[in-house]
Amino acid sequence: MSVMMHWLLLLLLVSFGSPALRFSDKDICLLDNTKLKQRLKHLQDLLYLYELQLKDILENTYHRTKSELFSGNRSEQHETLLPTTSGNLIVYDEALGFAPSPFNRQVPLCPDCSAVYGRRSTASGYYRIRPRVDREPFLAFCDMSDGGGWTVIQRRSNGRENFNRKWDDYKLGFGKFQGKNDEYWLGNDHIYDLLARGENSLKIDLVDWHGEKRYAIYENFQLANEQENYRLWFGTYSGNAGDALSGGSNFEDQWSASHRGMQFTTFDKDHDQFLAGNCASENKGGWWFNRCHAVNLNGRYYKRGRYSGPHDDGLVWSTWHGMWYSLKYSAMKIRPPFFIDRESGDGDNSQAS
Numbered sequence: 001m002s003v004m005m006h007w008l009l010l011l012l013l014v015s016f017g018s019p020a021l022r023f024s025d026k027d028i029c030l031l032d033n034t035k036l037k038q039r040l041k042h043l044q045d046l047l048y049l050y051e052l053q054l055k056d057i058l059e060n061t062y063h064r065t066k067s068e069l070f071s072g073n074r075s076e077q078h079e080t081l082l083p084t085t086s087g088n089l090i091v092y093d094e095a096l097g098f099a100p101s102p103f104n105r106q107v108p109l110c111p112d113c114s115a116v117y118g119r120r121s122t123a124s125g126y127y128r129i130r131p132r133v134d135r136e137p138f139l140a141f142c143d144m145s146d147g148g149g150w151t152v153i154q155r156r157s158n159g160r161e162n163f164n165r166k167w168d169d170y171k172l173g174f175g176k177f178q179g180k181n182d183e184y185w186l187g188n189d190h191i192y193d194l195l196a197r198g199e200n201s202l203k204i205d206l207v208d209w210h211g212e213k214r215y216a217i218y219e220n221f222q223l224a225n226e227q228e229n230y231r232l233w234f235g236t237y238s239g240n241a242g243d244a245l246s247g248g249s250n251f252e253d254q255w256s257a258s259h260r261g262m263q264f265t266t267f268d269k270d271h272d273q274f275l276a277g278n279c280a281s282e283n284k285g286g287w288w289f290n291r292c293h294a295v296n297l298n299g300r301y302y303k304r305g306r307y308s309g310p311h312d313d314g315l316v317w318s319t320w321h322g323m324w325y326s327l328k329y330s331a332m333k334i335r336p337p338f339f340i341d342r343e344s345g346d347g348d349n350s351q352a353s
C-alpha cells in the first residue's frame with residue numbers, strides 16, 4: 001500500500017467516528033519524513049531563487065536611460081531583460097550615483113519617482129525605488145515628462161503582455177521592464193505601499209488608434225491592503241477623457257458601473273458585484289470590477305480599435321470611445337499632489353510612440 005493510501009485510510013477511520021486513534025511509531029516516522037522532504041524542497045527552491053537573484057545583481061544595471069555619471073570608462077551595456085517586480089532583489093541605486101559599499105552595506109533608495117526627481121535625476125527611465133524600509137526595493141518606470149516625478153504603475157502599448165492573469169500575479173506584479181513602452185503591472189502590493197505613504201494623485205494617459213490623446217486625473221487615489229482585496233477609492237476628477245471611473249455621466253448606469261469602492265477581481269478570485277459570473281473571466285483581465293465596468297485598462301488588446309464579441313472585453317475607457325472601442329495605449333501613474341516641478345524634465349513623452 002502506498003504512503004498516500006495509508007494516510008487516506010487513517011483519515012477515513014477518524015472521520016467515521018472510530019475511537020481515538022493512536023499512530024504507531026512507523027506512522028509518526030513516515031509523517032515526520034514527509035514534512036522534512038517538503039521542508040527540504042522549499043529550501044532548495046529558495047536556494048535556486050537566491051542564486052538567480054545574485055546572478056541578476058552581478059550582471060545587470062537597472063537604469064536604462066544613459067547617465068552622464070556613468071558614461072565614462074564603462075563598456076557598452078548589452079540589452080538584457082530586466083527582472084519583473086516579483087523578484088525581491090536588494091540592489092543599489094546606480095541611477096542616483098550610489099555604489100555598493102565594500103562592506104556590503106545597503107545604501108538609501110528613493111521611496112518613489114517624485115523623490116528620484118527631487119534628487120535632480122530628471123531623465124525618464126527605470127529606477128529602483130523603496131517606499132517601505134522594511135521591504136525590498138523594486139523596479140518601476142519614472143516618467144519625468146509632464147512635470148516629472150510620476151511613478152508608472154500600469155502601461156499598455158502593444159498587446160505583447162498577457163494581462164489575463166491570476167491573483168498572485170497581480171499581487172506581485174508582472175511584465176517586461178526594459179523599453180520605455182514595455183507593458184507591465186507594477187503589483188498591487190507595491191502600489192499599496194506607494195499610496196500608503198500619503199495622498200497621491202492618479203493620472204491616466206490614453207491614446208486611440210488615430211493618435212489622439214486624452215487624459216484623466218483623480219485626486220486622493222487610494223488602495224486598501226490585500227485583506228480588503230485592494231479596494232479602490234478616488235476623489236475629484238479632472239481632464240478631457242471623461243469621468244469613466246465614476247461610471248460615466250449616466251446616473252442610472254453609475255450604480256452598476258462605478259469603480260469607486262470596488263475590490264480587485266481576477267479570474268481565480270472573484271470579488272465583483274456581478275452575481276451571475278466573474279467579470280475578470282469575461283473581460284480578460286484583473287480590475288476593480290462592479291457589474292462589470294465603465295473602465296477596463298487591463299482587458300484584451302485589440303489592434304483595430306473597434307471590435308465585437310460576446311463581451312466588451314477590450315482596453316476600454318467608456319466615456320471617450322464607448323465600450324466597443326479598444327484603445328492603443330494607456331498608462332496609469334501616481335504622484336504626490338503637492339509635487340513641485342523644479343525642472344522641466346527630459347520632455348520624453350513616450351505615449352504610443
